[in-house]
Amino acid sequence: MQLDDLYRRVIMDHYKTPRNRGKFEDGAVSVELNNPTCGDKITLQMRVEDGIVQEARFIGEGCSISMASASMMTDAVKGKTVEDAMGMAEDFSKLMQGEPVEFEYEDIEALSGVSKFPARIKCATLAWKAMQKGLEAAKN
Numbered sequence: 155m156q157l158d159d160l161y162r163r164v165i166m167d168h169y170k171t172p173r174n175r176g177k178f179e180d181g182a183v184s185v186e187l188n189n190p191t192c193g194d195k196i197t198l199q200m201r202v203e204d205g206i207v208q209e210a211r212f213i214g215e216g217c218s219i220s221m222a223s224a225s226m227m228t229d230a231v232k233g234k235t236v237e238d239a240m241g242m243a244e245d246f247s248k249l250m251q252g253e254p255v256e257f258e259y260e261d262i263e264a265l266s267g268v269s270k271f272p273a274r275i276k277c278a279t280l281a282w283k284a285m286q287k288g289l290e291a292a293k294n
Contacts, residue, residue, distance in 0.1 A: 164264035168222035173229045174211045182209075185288040189276050194220040198228075198284040202292040207231045207239050210285070217277050223265055224281035230259035236289050243282045250275045 182199040189195075194216030201208040210228040214221065227246075231239040246262065249255045252269040268278045 158267065161264040161267060164261050165218060165222045168225040168261065169218040172221060172225040174209075174225065174232075175213065176211045177213055178209070178211060182211075183288045183292045185284040185291070187280055187284045187287070189216070189220065189280050191273070191276060192217060194277055194280050196220070196224055196281055196284055198224070198281060198288055200231075200285070200288050200292070202236065202289065205236050207234050207236065207289075212281065216280070219265070219268060219274055220277040220280050223278045226259065226262050226265070227281045227285060230257065230262060231285060236292065240286060240289060243286045246282050247279065250279055
């Protein structure tokens with residue numbers, strides 16, 4: 155099996171069986187973002203306590219890349235400090251620019267090929283931008 159095939163399978167697995175899909179009834183930071191270019195929409199919710207992302211969930215609709223990225227991101231940030239989560243978002247941005255970056259949560263690396271398709275980068279980064287916006291709001 156080639157690496158591209160493996161990456162496609164990881165992305166489709168997260169798209170078809172998203173992790174952390176759902177919403178909190180209360181007590182969570184909530185951010186809604188959309189990508190008007192292709193119609194992707196996400197509502198990301200996070201519970202942040204004592205500078206730690208305790209839980210993260212999302213609801214949304216969009217292409218396989220945006221929904222898989224949201225699934226991966228919500229899994230990856232749980233239990234991380236706000237600073238570490240923000241650092242992961244910066245690393246993800248580098249990955250989307252074609253820079254080699256390694257993640258503790260390795261599924262994220264399956265999205266590295268998106269950097270070859272500039273029109274799809276906004277799809278992949280939507281959830282990460284929502285996370286950054288939410289964590290900034292949680293600081294205040």
